[in-house]
Amino acid sequence: MSTVPDDDVFDAKADETILACLDLDKPKSFFLYAGAGSGKTRSLVEAIRIVCREQGRRLSLAGQKIGVITYTNAACDEIKQRLEFDPRVEVSTIHAFAWSLIGGYDGDIRKWVAARMLQDIAELEKAQAKGRATSKAAIDRARSIESKRRRHAGLDAIQRFIYSPTGDNRTRDALNHAEVIAMTAEFLTAKPGLRRLLVTRFPILLIDESQDTSRRLMDALLDVQAAHRESFILGLFGDTMQRIYADGKTGLAEAIPEDWAKPRKEMNHRCPTRVIELINKVRRDDDGQEQRPRADAQPGVARLFLLPHTTANKSAAEAAIAQRMADIAGDPAWADGSEAIKTLALEHMMSARRFGFEQFFEPLYAVQRINTGLLDGTGAGLGIFTREILPLVKALRVGDRFATAAIIRKTSPLLDRDALRDAGEAQQDLLDRAKGACSGLLALVDGQPSASLRDVLRYVAEHRLFTVPDVLLPFAAADPDPDPVDGNDADEDEEEIDIKSEIAAWRQALEAPFGQIDKYDRYVCGFSQFDTHQGVKGLEFPRVMVVISDEEARGFLFNYDKLFGAKGKSKTDLDNEAAGEETTIDRTRRLFYVTCSRAERSLAVVYYAENPTASRDALLQQGWFVEDEIEIVN
Numbered sequence: 001m002s003t004v005p006d007d008d009v010f011d012a013k014a015d016e017t018i019l020a021c022l023d024l025d026k027p028k029s030f031f032l033y034a035g036a037g038s039g040k041t042r043s044l045v046e047a048i049r050i051v052c053r054e055q056g057r058r059l060s061l062a063g064q065k066i067g068v069i070t071y072t073n074a075a076c077d078e079i080k081q082r083l084e085f086d087p088r089v090e091v092s093t094i095h096a097f098a099w100s101l102i103g104g105y106d107g108d109i110r111k112w113v114a115a116r117m118l119q120d121i122a123e124l125e126k127a128q129a130k131g132r133a134t135s136k137a138a139i140d141r142a143r144s145i146e147s148k149r150r151r152h153a154g155l156d157a158i159q160r161f162i163y164s165p166t167g168d169n170r171t172r173d174a175l176n177h178a179e180v181i182a183m184t185a186e187f188l189t190a191k192p193g194l195r196r197l198l199v200t201r202f203p204i205l206l207i208d209e210s211q212d213t214s215r216r217l218m219d220a221l222l223d224v225q226a227a228h229r230e231s232f233i234l235g236l237f238g239d240t241m242q243r244i245y246a247d248g249k250t251g252l253a254e255a256i257p258e259d260w261a262k263p264r265k266e267m268n269h270r271c272p273t274r275v276i277e278l279i280n281k282v283r284r285d286d287d288g289q290e291q292r293p294r295a296d297a298q299p300g301v302a303r304l305f306l307l308p309h310t311t312a313n314k315s316a317a318e319a320a321i322a323q324r325m326a327d328i329a330g331d332p333a334w335a336d337g338s339e340a341i342k343t344l345a346l347e348h349m350m351s352a353r354r355f356g357f358e359q360f361f362e363p364l365y366a367v368q369r370i371n372t373g374l375l376d377g378t379g380a381g382l383g384i385f386t387r388e389i390l391p392l393v394k395a396l397r398v399g400d401r402f403a404t405a406a407i408i409r410k411t412s413p414l415l416d417r418d419a420l421r422d423a424g425e426a427q428q429d430l431l432d433r434a435k436g437a438c439s440g441l442l443a444l445v446d447g448q449p450s451a452s453l454r455d456v457l458r459y460v461a462e463h464r465l466f467t468v469p470d471v472l473l474p475f476a477a478a479d480p481d482p483d484p485v486d487g488n489d490a491d492e493d494e495e496e497i498d499i500k501s502e503i504a505a506w507r508q509a510l511e512a513p514f515g516q517i518d519k520y521d522r523y524v525c526g527f528s529q530f531d532t533h534q535g536v537k538g539l540e541f542p543r544v545m546v547v548i549s550d551e552e553a554r555g556f557l558f559n560y561d562k563l564f565g566a567k568g569k570s571k572t573d574l575d576n577e578a579a580g581e582e583t584t585i586d587r588t589r590r591l592f593y594v595t596c597s598r599a600e601r602s603l604a605v606v607y608y609a610e611n612p613t614a615s616r617d618a619l620l621q622q623g624w625f626v627e628d629e630i631e632i633v634n
């Protein structure tokens, strides 16, 4: 993007207002309200830089920091880097931040968990008294009561609670995401000491993507601010139109106190003119905020392709549309193949199918307890494939002996210090054995027919190339004893059933070809051309393809047919609308706004509809796209 200085500083007033607020002598809280691509993150980083320059010494002397809360680990890393890891700034996700406040207060945590368990048990027992004793729900409730009683009884024995970000830690001392947030919100409300600690440690607390911050915590922080106006600055950066998680605070803009500054930004620096026009229209029925493009913005292209939802080969259809976009947008990169385009599907299984790692992904994704870890790549059992075997195979494929040796030396038990010491004179044998094991591995994964993950795991275990984690041990032996899964044994507690379903899921996932692990890994690292509608907030891409299929997504939270007017509102929608409650259409609109506003140059919406012709008529009536921009593909 060439620089047009006037446009660069078009919204300078907002940045000046923010800086005036961030004065430790005259603190004032603020809410920066601005649409997509308006440079909210940029404003945040710039403001911190200036505060560090002008008031950093004072912060350091007082042992204080600027706290920054972001939504994802990736966003944390990005901001830390942009601030060159300035030690006066503490950037963390909301969970890490919350835990940094309450971790260590084990007595309070114990009391909280105990009260929560008793409350849950009382509610379950009440439901139990009403329901039929033999129903599936009653059996589940009975198990849940039992499990909660056990957790309650075991609380006194816990010396120190830990926080398990992935929720995969099964030990009794582990707290999960939701508990940490709920507890922090309650402690902040009830304990003046904790409020003082927060305010003293972070006289300035800035929250990016504040529209999606858990509402209970947001309410607690608003309370803290109200009680410490003279010494605490809460700075919120966000866009209520981009609230896409159910947990975020509805009506955040309205909840902001009168005495806060409310700077606004009007310019969209990211998108081309056509896309800005589109997202302005999408927003019209919400809060009606309009953005303007930069003077040097490209005209850009937006197209909507309609296909029957029965289309058999969706990947091929989308590839053909990408080819077509190359012509329409006059941008050959659309036809270059996948990497130049970002394809956004509504949920992960749609991406997994398109990118080709569904056989590995689907069974594990179905187990709720482990799917957070699966999505961020940290879950138990994944690392041996993604961080050990896969890099080794890649190094072997290109004959990179240095990288191969480094990987083996780092974690392989074959060449660990003890093995080398024990080998004494015979170290060369050990090295030869490692070399042989590597060649065999390469032959296995690149052989025909392609090896399954299970084959590879067994080979790795047999040759002691890497240490097999506990969760995969049942599959590492040549002839494992199958672990039957029947969720009906009433004596098992929830945890045992979870563990069994996890094992069953791994059994199935390991039947996938080895090649799927690379795709899975690229997907979760964000290096593939696929992502979800929700996963790309805060990001931007030159060419965006938004894939919409209510039928394939099968969700109940979003409905594009309704958003586009192809399907009427249900009774629930009408009731919600009448009661001023959020409807499916509101949620879907915000999601659509987020996806479309990622495009820096061109946008293709691929819409699989039940009746493409009827959908086309509805779309034309809606007026977001004009006739020439809508194509029916058969």
Ligand SMILES: Nc1ncnc2c1ncn2[C@@H]1O[C@H](COP(=O)(O)OP(=O)(O)OP(=O)(O)O)[C@@H](O)[C@H]1O
Binding pocket: 007, 008, 009, 034, 035, 036, 037, 038, 039, 040, 041, 042, 043, 239, 242, 269, 270, 537, 538, 539, 540, 597
């Ligand atoms: N004042 C500016 N001058 C030039 N470019 C800018 C300016 N502000 C932002 N940009 C550019 O516009 C793009 C969007 O900025 P940024 O990601 O900070 O926006 P955002 O408001 O956080 O977006 P979103 O809410 O959509 O995630 C980035 O490429 C950024 O470098």
